[in-house]
Every structure is written in structure tokens, then in C-alpha cells.
Amino acid sequence: MTKHIRTFFLVLLAPLTAFAEVKVAPESNGLAPEVPGLNLKDKLYQLEAQLADLEKPFISAAPADKQDGLVVGQLGVDGGDRAAIEAFANDLAAAAKDEKAGNVDSMLISYRGKLIFESYYRRGRANFPHYQMSITKSYTALAIGRAIQLGLLNMDDLDKPAIGFLKELDTAKLIAGADTITLAQAMQMSSGIRLAAEKEKELMRNPSQLKGLGELQAYLQHSAPIPAMPREFKYQEPDTAIAMQVLNAVVPGGAEEFIKTELLGRMSITQYHWEHAISGLPKSAAGSSILSRDMLKFGQLILNRGKWNGEQLIPEAYVTRATTPSQINEHYGFFWWVDDFAVGGKTYHSFQGRGAGGQFIFMFPELDLVAVITSHNKGMGDTLQTLQQRILPAFVQK
Known part of the structure; x- marks a missing residue:
């Protein structure tokens, strides 16, 4: 995407x-x-x-x-x-x-x-x-660190499934393994999310569906199944989106x-x-x-x-x-x-x-x-x- x-x-x-x-x-x-x-x-x-x-x-x-x-x-x-x-x-x-x-x-x-x-x-x-x-991306990582300093997250949360912080996701529609991606893995570019090019094009025909959590829902609903760790490093946008969505979910007033x-x-x-x-x-x-x-x-x-x-x-x-x-x-x-x-x-x-x-x-x-x-x-x-x-x-x- x-x-x-x-x-x-x-x-x-x-x-x-x-x-x-x-x-x-x-x-x-x-x-x-x-x-x-x-x-x-x-x-x-x-x-x-x-x-x-x-x-x-x-x-x-x-x-x-x-x-x-x-x-x-x-x-x-x-x-x-x-x-x-x-x-x-x-x-x-x-x-x-x-x-x-x-x-x-x-x-x-x-x-x-x-x-x-x-x-x-x-x-x-x-x-x-x-x-x-x-x-x-680097500044986004520092924002996560600031949330930890303020007690809105803790260090143990880094190794918990990221979707656990995103209560409005429709988890029933997520691909296998979506619940194994931790916040740390996302910030290490090892989420394992892989979206086919044709599916990306299809989703972009209706960008309104990608507002709010819709973007991440699309990544985690239409990706290939998430493999077990260790996963391949892939420098990609979905992993950064996970971090920003988690930040937005846990801080008062939203990420911005x-x-x-x-x-x-x-x-x-x-x-x-x-x-x-x-x-x-x-x-x-x-x-x-x-x-x-x-x-x-x-x-x-x-x-x-x-x-x-x-x-x-x-x-x-x-x-x-x-x-x-x-x-x-x-x-x-x-x-x-x-x-x-x-x-x-x-x-x-x-x-x-x-x-x-x-x-x-x-x-x-x-x-x-x-x-x-x-x-x-x-x-x-x-x-x-x-x-x-x-x-x-x-x-x-x-």
C-alpha cells in the first residue's frame, strides 16, 4: 500500500x-x-x-x-x-x-x-x-518512548500484541498471526505484513475506507498470513502505521x-x-x-x-x-x-x-x-x- x-x-x-x-x-x-x-x-x-x-x-x-x-x-x-x-x-x-x-x-x-x-x-x-x-519514523519512535515515560505505556507493552491496544479493530476479520505482531516487532520492521499489489490498488480506489483504523484494518485483513518469528526485515509503511495507531490509542487527546x-x-x-x-x-x-x-x-x-x-x-x-x-x-x-x-x-x-x-x-x-x-x-x-x-x-x- x-x-x-x-x-x-x-x-x-x-x-x-x-x-x-x-x-x-x-x-x-x-x-x-x-x-x-x-x-x-x-x-x-x-x-x-x-x-x-x-x-x-x-x-x-x-x-x-x-x-x-x-x-x-x-x-x-x-x-x-x-x-x-x-x-x-x-x-x-x-x-x-x-x-x-x-x-x-x-x-x-x-x-x-x-x-x-x-x-x-x-x-x-x-x-x-x-x-x-x-x-x-525515528521521531515516531521517540513519541512512543515519551508515552512510556508518562506511564501511558510501559516497557513490557513493547512485547505485547499491538492489536491489544486497538479495541476498535474488527479482529474477527484479521488474518492468521495478526495477533502475534508486537509493538517492538513493528518498530523493528518485522511485522510480517505482506499485501499484494493488486489488493493495494483495489483498496486505494476507495480511500475513505482507510480513514482512522481503516488503514490498519486493511493491512491486517488482506495481508498474507503472518509467519512466526524470526521474520524477514522489510522496510515498509505498515509497520510504522502500527506504531502511530498504538500511540494514538493510548495517549489523551490523540497522537497529533x-x-x-x-x-x-x-x-x-x-x-x-x-x-x-x-x-x-x-x-x-x-x-x-x-x-x-x-x-x-x-x-x-x-x-x-x-x-x-x-x-x-x-x-x-x-x-x-x-x-x-x-x-x-x-x-x-x-x-x-x-x-x-x-x-x-x-x-x-x-x-x-x-x-x-x-x-x-x-x-x-x-x-x-x-x-x-x-x-x-x-x-x-x-x-x-x-x-x-x-x-x-x-x-x-x-
Whole structure:
């Protein structure tokens, strides 16, 4: 169903003619470039594609203190090889190799809890929330963690059948094994849901039936039977829909308000946009738009084991499990990627949020380092390679 739901939204997000040419506010007083008069109710995905490239990049080794919850510092003074990072930043500003790589819009770096580097290129703007693809899944996982911290779920619930929280499902019509899919398995992309392409097309002919729990009812009613564990890892939308539906069922006021107040609001994230899925709930597979500085906050939250400004927003035990690979995929936790990078003969562990087009949050606990990159590439770009070659060495002690 993923392909057809995406097609449905592409129709909704067809280019608007109402947008005039977007003008960039001139840089002044060393402030990062912004889009004036931005309305967060606009369809930011479309508006972002219409942004003119910056005439020159904005590169700062001493980011401004915006009183947005981030502690700021200075590259070099507070750590890092300034010359190496600035050289990389200038390389990022060069003409892109092609549509698949090099179209970087921002790069920010936090070291030892301080934002020490901030840069914007092309469509990057300090006040414009960048569209997020699959990294939206990672934010959804954090919302589940917030619900656990507040006692609306508990850690044991992760290993219980997800449909047990969804009382309005017509369980009599569900396929065999639907009652064995746990919330944890869904967030590890191992639900086992498999829907035939022809059935997807048939369901999409009447999208109104997919409102509310109808979307998940369709997945669990028309899938092939769910096999026993261990199941095959499959990166797909149905698994993310399970997580969002469970969240919506257990939190007061529903998932959208909960995410706004209890996750984003707690970290002073207010300049954002989050599209709705065909179900009417916040999209969980892709569809959020987040500021680059706010993306950095998510990385810092993970490095701080769920704490933000001294408050435990997410249980430490949940953060540990969310960033620990499952038996299904050695590089994937709860909608967060896990990998190692080698620099100078040593390996550094990392957690990552990744989105197609080139949105990344990289966290390196051993170095207390967070790097955020946004792009508009076709595919993932080459960030996974360039980060290892250009950013990590600047923070590894010689």
C-alpha cells in the first residue's frame, strides 16, 4: 500500500500556483538566512522545492544563541579541527556532482553538548523546516518512548500484541498471526505484513475506507498470513502505521496533540509541520518538516539517554533498546539505524536517523558528537561516506 498512498499524497501536493517567488532575507549581523513571512500552515514540501538557492553559503563557526534550548559554543575553541570542518563546509557549497549527490542544504555540528558549527546552502534556511522522509519514523519512535515515560505505556507493552491496544479493530476479520505482531516487532520492521499489489490498488480506489483504523484494518485483513518469528526485515509503511495507531490509542487527546505538546513542545520545537496520513493521523513513515537546529535536539536527546535540560523525557531503558539492533537486522533498532565507522584504525559506534533525499542525524556517544545534514538529493547521496572521511577525523583525538 505504501506506493499507492504515496501517489495519493503526490496528487494532494501537486504544485500550487498561489506561491509567489520566495525571496531570501539578506544576511545581516552574522545571522543565518531566513524565509520572511513563513506560514507553517502552507504545504512546506511544495514551498521548499520553490526556494531559490542561496547566492552564497552561510557558514558559521560560532552559531548565534537563539534561546531555543541549544547551548552554543565555538568550533576550535570548544573542540574540533576548525580548518578541517570549514574546508569541508566550503566543499559542500561547490556545484553538486549530479542530482543524486552534493545537494546539501545544511550542516550543523554539536560537540560535548554545544552547537559549535552551523551552515546553510542552496535551499537551506534557518527558519524553514526541512522536509523529512524516513527520519520521521525515528521521531515516531521517540513519541512512543515519551508515552512510556508518562506511564501511558510501559516497557513490557513493547512485547505485547499491538492489536491489544486497538479495541476498535474488527479482529474477527484479521488474518492468521495478526495477533502475534508486537509493538517492538513493528518498530523493528518485522511485522510480517505482506499485501499484494493488486489488493493495494483495489483498496486505494476507495480511500475513505482507510480513514482512522481503516488503514490498519486493511493491512491486517488482506495481508498474507503472518509467519512466526524470526521474520524477514522489510522496510515498509505498515509497520510504522502500527506504531502511530498504538500511540494514538493510548495517549489523551490523540497522537497529533501528544506529539505537539509532550515531545516537540518539551524541547521548544514549535516551528515545524507534520502532514497527515490517509488515516488522518500524523504520517509516521515520512512527512514531517523540522528545523535543522531542532533535528540536532533529537540527536542530543539520544546522547543524553533520554534527558533534555535535566528532565527525563524518555526512559533511559527505552533509549537503550531503541538504539540496539534487533536479531532481524544488525543495523536497525526501533526506527533508528545503528552502525560503526572506522577512523584512524579505531571504530566508533553510532546511532542514526536517515531520510531519503539526504536528511541525517548522526550521534557518536564515544565522542559526544552530533552531526545533522539536510539535502535534496535523489536517493541518500554520499553523506555516509563523506561523514566518515571529513567530519569524524576532525573530532578524533590525534
